[in-house]
Amino acid sequence: MERANQLIFKEKKRQNRVFLFGVIAVVLFSFVYLDVNILEIIVALPSFVQFIVSHFIPANFKNIATYAPLILETILFAVVGTYFSAFLAFFFGLLMSEQTNPILPLRMFVRICISLLRNIPVLVWASLLVYIFGIGNMVGLLALIFATIGFLSRSYADSIDEIGSTKLEALKSSGASFMQVLVHGLLPEFIPSWINWTLFSFEINIRASAILGMVGAGGIGIMIQTNIRLFKYHEAFSLIIVLVVMVLLTEFVVSQIRKKVS
Known part of the structure; x- marks a missing residue:
């Protein structure tokens, strides 16, 4: 032995x-x-x-107050892009999971559509949408939503599949309706995963919102790009510092929320 x-x-x-x-x-x-x-x-x-x-160096914070609306835009892009996507992705996740959708052709069709959304980078979405909507906030928001729906739908579907079917089957065999199975069997087990994946996506979207601005989608990124092109490096550096602080604060707040819900 x-x-x-x-x-x-x-x-x-x-x-x-x-x-x-x-x-x-x-x-x-x-x-x-x-x-x-x-x-x-x-x-x-x-x-x-x-x-x-x-x-x-040194960073020029002299005009930082004038950029406050753009900083707020960047945060709101991430908020709306993440949580609107999380709402829609939950239903796509239900359609993609074997636990909640026994219809194989429908399940495969939704998975293929979501895979297309997920595998197109957010910057590609932004570049395509600029031709439709022009430069502005709509481009950044839609690009974030498309990319985030693809990521979250797959994550939610995998989390739902990992939930043991024993409890769900017991509810089904007792005559419970689909909504009863969903509310009493699936949601209590799924909510922690929903929170974790959504918060993780929010962290990513804070960074992505700034990057999107560099292709004309609004927010703080567009001013970083503009200042660099105009050789206003000290002002650009001040905005980069603000962005780093935003990301660090987001990671700290998200980690504290995760500790509360875990």
């Missing part, structure tokens, strides 16, 4: 080594294929640091 355990342990070590060497080989091949020269990066690093220090 002991010898068998030793053989199993040696085999696992061999597999781990093979996997590690495989990863190293892929990384090295990627560097060579992309013609990335590490030495050039190391040599250019001092110049890059010098450029940042001389052009961006």
